[in-house]
């Protein structure tokens with residue numbers, strides 16, 4: 001996982017509310033057995049017509065989206081299915097952060113494990129972003145702040161451990177494996193066995 | 195001693211390393227359910243790093259999501275009935291389980307079924323356990339007083355490798371449901387009404403405990419229907435206090451404790467309910483006696499109304515308009531009477547034997563309307579056998595419905611069972627998202643009774659207007 005301290009990027013706006021992971025990656029793409037290449041499936045049903053041609057008015061098909069690393073979605077992003085294919089697809093397309101007023105729990109967990117920063121902002125900041133397509137913002141992980149073009153900063157919640165993992169590009173499996181003496185002890189000492 | 199909630203008791207019992215400001219808790223997992231769709235990437239990581247599965251004995255594996263619902267007796271059949279990549283994924287699952295020493299409830303086993311149906315059915319789901327699966331409807335198992343939640347594939351790898359997860363402690367939400375349900379109103383209606391009330395993000399960051407007289411009076415299958423859809427309110431998990439109903443359900447199941455172990459387990463289970471005075475971060479209440487059969491009209495499970503009501507005009511905004519357009523419905527108008535193309539009975543929400551009996555009570559002596567195709571998919575092979583031993587399959591076939599092998603099927607349309615674009619499907623599943631049942635599919639969520647009523651009426655109907663026949 002790539003390290004990330006500071007991210008400056010144009011924002012891509014997707015104003016829909018309650019975007020679920022079935023929209024992010026439709027189920028028919030889930031028969032894959034690898035993580036790679038899911039960027040093509042990202043928002044497939046909104047992005048392509050019935051003949052598989054890109055719909056020109058969909059935001060991801062606009063040229064500005066190509067090098068955008070920050071997706072700003074409507075209220076409550078990533079609800080529904082636990083499919084990690086959703087953050088895999090967003091990351092494969094090139095996004096490194098998602099901004100919304102609320103982000104669903106499982107999607108949030110999955111994002112952090114794939115170097116995608118979940119940024120929850122207040123309504124006013126969200127409204128400003130929604131009114132300013134393709135503006136450039138900065139996400140500062142050191143300070144957990146979203147910095148707008150006028151220099152004003154809003155902080156966003158991110159627990160210390162997630163922040164550390166994102167900044168150092170740390171894979172949590174290694175950390176968990178280091179806990180094995182405690183896990184051995186727990187298994188031996190617990191009063192009942194599953 | 196401070197009063198503890200059910201959630202707190204189960205959480206504390208599984209903390210291997212407590213959380214600190216800087217680090218999440220290491221939480222032990224008692225049961226890991228796995229299926230073919232969200233595990234291949236996790237097994238790949240284990241393989242690349244030369245890690246073995248720590249506790250294959252605590253891992254329960256089946257195949258459900260991309261499996262065909264027509265009979266498959268050999269892997270040769272699979273290529274005939276399954277699309278190439280789905281067949282590859284199924285083969286990969288068989289290979290992964292063999293390589294890592296995990297028992298697979300596969301095609302050759304009559305214990306196969308939807309992962310959230312077979313866990314309880316085999317008695318592997320028990321009160322007080324921590325249960326996870328790479329699937330958001332893991333919340334189903336909370337009906338037994340387990341702490342059960344969905345995880346992503348990376349976390350599936352964590353559990354396979356260490357039997358543990360890194361977790362921040364969630365907040366708690368008490369949902370008090372009291373009052374007696376009217377005839378024709380079931381658990382599905384309760385949960386749809388709740389999600390309509392608190393919203394699809396109403397439970398985000400929380401573990402719900404469903405409490406109250408209505409919950410206590412429900413059987414285990416109805417309880418599972420409610421806990422199953424906790425995730426549709428955004429909740430991390432849903433839990434219910436174990437009681438005599440829970441104990442009786444588990445008694446004698448193959449993976450439930452036996453003999454002296456059973457007695458000890460029951461004692462431990464019955465001490466799990468929240469202590470009087472236990473506190474919750476939030477509370478909401480629902481009057482069950484006022485509920486009517488519910489249906490959804492939009493593109494998320496929170497867009498639900500009583501079957502006789504009109505689509506509310508109070509919503510606005512582009513997302514709402516997009517949903518109305520997609521569903522081809524209009525605010526201010528009722529859903530009742532809208533012609534239906536398909537009816538799907540199935541999914542981990544409503545595919546259990548009592549659901550099927552309810553469907554049969556409507557179909558008995560009636561015909562599926564000419565304009566409707568009806569698909570009935572049991573949650574497991576065991577349920578299929580049970581239904582057939584009760585003659586339910588004959589009721590279904592006589593009515594003109596299609597009776598299948600178990601699996602997720604049209605709940606997410608991964609196995610080829612899809613709703614054609616533009617068609618309206620009344621479904622007992624849990625998600626009416628755009629395209630969930632197929633590209634352009636329009637899904638209306640409902641209870642088994644309401645879905646069956648739609649099938650025989652040919653349009654969205656109130657099940658209370660049809661006499662049921664046992």
Ligand code: SF4
Nearest residue numbers: 331541542602605606
């Ligand atoms: S039945 Fe539907 S919701 Fe349940 S596990 Fe299968 S796909 Fe998921």
